[in-house]
Amino acid sequence: MSTTNEPPQEESTTFVRPPKKTDWLTIAIRSGVAAIVTVLVCVFLLRPMIINGESMQPTYSGKGFTFAFLPYFKLYSPQRKQIVILKHAGFNTFLLKRVLAFPGEVVEIRNGVLYVNGSAVDEPYVKNPCDWNFGRQEVPKGKIFVLGDNRSMPMKQHMGGMIDQDRLAGVPLW
Amino acid sequence: MAATRFGRLQWIELALVASLTLAAVWFFFLRTDDASRVRARLREAVEFAEKQPKGSGFNLQNVGASHTVGDFFTEQTDVEISGESRGDVYTLAAESRAQVISSYFLLRPLLASLSVSLAEIDVTFADDSHKTAAVKCSAMATGVTVNGDHYREGRLISAEMVLDDGEWRFRSLRADPVVSFFTEADGAQ
Numbered sequence: 001m002s003t004t005n006e007p008p009q010e011e012s013t014t015f016v017r018p019p020k021k022t023d024w025l026t027i028a029i030r031s032g033v034a035a036i037v038t039v040l041v042c043v044f045l046l047r048p049m050i051i052n053g054e055s056m057q058p059t060y061s062g063k064g065f066t067f068a069f070l071p072y073f074k075l076y077s078p079q080r081k082q083i084v085i086l087k088h089a090g091f092n093t094f095l096l097k098r099v100l101a102f103p104g105e106v107v108e109i110r111n112g113v114l115y116v117n118g119s120a121v122d123e124p125y126v127k128n129p130c131d132w133n134f135g136r137q138e139v140p141k142g143k144i145f146v147l148g149d150n151r152s153m154p155m156k157q158h159m160g161g162m163i164d165q166d167r168l169a170g171v172p173l174w
Numbered sequence: 175m176a177a178t179r180f181g182r183l184q185w186i187e188l189a190l191v192a193s194l195t196l197a198a199v200w201f202f203f204l205r206t207d208d209a210s211r212v213r214a215r216l217r218e219a220v221e222f223a224e225k226q227p228k229g230s231g232f233n234l235q236n237v238g239a240s241h242t243v244g245d246f247f248t249e250q251t252d253v254e255i256s257g258e259s260r261g262d263v264y265t266l267a268a269e270s271r272a273q274v275i276s277s278y279f280l281l282r283p284l285l286a287s288l289s290v291s292l293a294e295i296d297v298t299f300a301d302d303s304h305k306t307a308a309v310k311c312s313a314m315a316t317g318v319t320v321n322g323d324h325y326r327e328g329r330l331i332s333a334e335m336v337l338d339d340g341e342w343r344f345r346s347l348r349a350d351p352v353v354s355f356f357t358e359a360d361g362a363q
Contacts (some may be wrong), residue, residue: 025184025188026187029184029187029188029191030187032190032191033187033190036191036194039341069239079250083245086353087294087312087352088314088328088352088353089293089311089312089313089314089328089329089330089352090291090292090293090312090313090314090328091291091293092291092314093314093326093328094351095352097353134355137355146353152352155355159353160355161353161354162353162355163352163354163356164330164352167352
């Protein structure tokens with residue numbers, strides 16, 4: 001029979017915390033929630049937009065970036081000379097234009113000058129010379145008349161005119 | 175054990191994400207009501223109209239497109255696609271399935287490629303029988319002509335579709351520019 005004469009070991013009083021495990025599932029779920037919230041904000045509140053095109057020069061250069069504030073026209077009505085974002089077609093194409101006339105008003109462009117109900121409209125944002133001519137037309141019910149600021153481009157290449165009022169999508173933040 | 179590592183909050187979050195995902199999958203892919211059948215038929219018609227550029231591989235749908243385009247229209251139909259392209263106002267009109275097919279053969283060779291995306295599809299049934307549907311949507315057509323000109327045109331589509339021999343077909347189809355200098359009354363200027 002053997003006996004050991006080893007001194008009794010003292011109990012350690014130091015507590016060691018186990019290493020914290022990375023909870024990947026929690027991270028994934030929270031990333032998913034953050035992604036859903038971001039998508040909802042971008043779809044219903046502030047939609048990022050890449051500006052591409054010359055029709056609003058010089059107010060907007062040919063390339064740029066802005067956010068469209070989407071609920072604006074649920075709260076307010078469009079104002080004359082206000083820059084608005086309009087739904088064009090598909091999911092990804094919108095138009096950036098300026099509202100110039102409302103239903104019942106008669107629009108006309110003579111030698112580059114816009115007339116609404118026979119009165120010339122002061123348009124300080126139109127910087128370039130314009131030689132457009134466009135016969136008198138009444139804006140139909142449910143539509144608005146919009147144009148871009150760049151009137152130096154050929155009228156044939158400028159996308160403007162009457163558009164359904166319900167295609168107003170929002171306003172640019174800047 | 176997962177139950178001890180996974181708190182109640184995490185379970186709620188997981189259930190929320192899973193529910194939203196399932197709802198989205200059902201809403202966009204699995205619904206089979208009459209309105210979604212009309213939408214599916216509309217998308218099918220667009221897929222047949224699309225044209226892939228040369229060199230992008232063999233496309234079976236394009237091969238079959240010319241033979242089946244007539245199937246999307248009733249025998250007597252009313253098609254009017256008007257618009258402005260770089261200032262040129264044009265109108266394409268057809269009053270029968272045969273005219274639709276001949277217009278299709280006439281116009282299709284002018285395009286090297288055509289891609290169409292639909293949005294804002296709204297389907298309204300005329301009555302409870304769900305055999306006649308009014309369809310409104312917007313469409314963006316992009317592509318290249320055989321001359322190499324790139325085009326990108328938006329149109330507002332309004333159509334009447336009817337259930338004819340078990341298939342949804344166009345009884346009328348209009349495509350108008352989204353924004354135009356001309357009102358409807360002056361559209362032919």
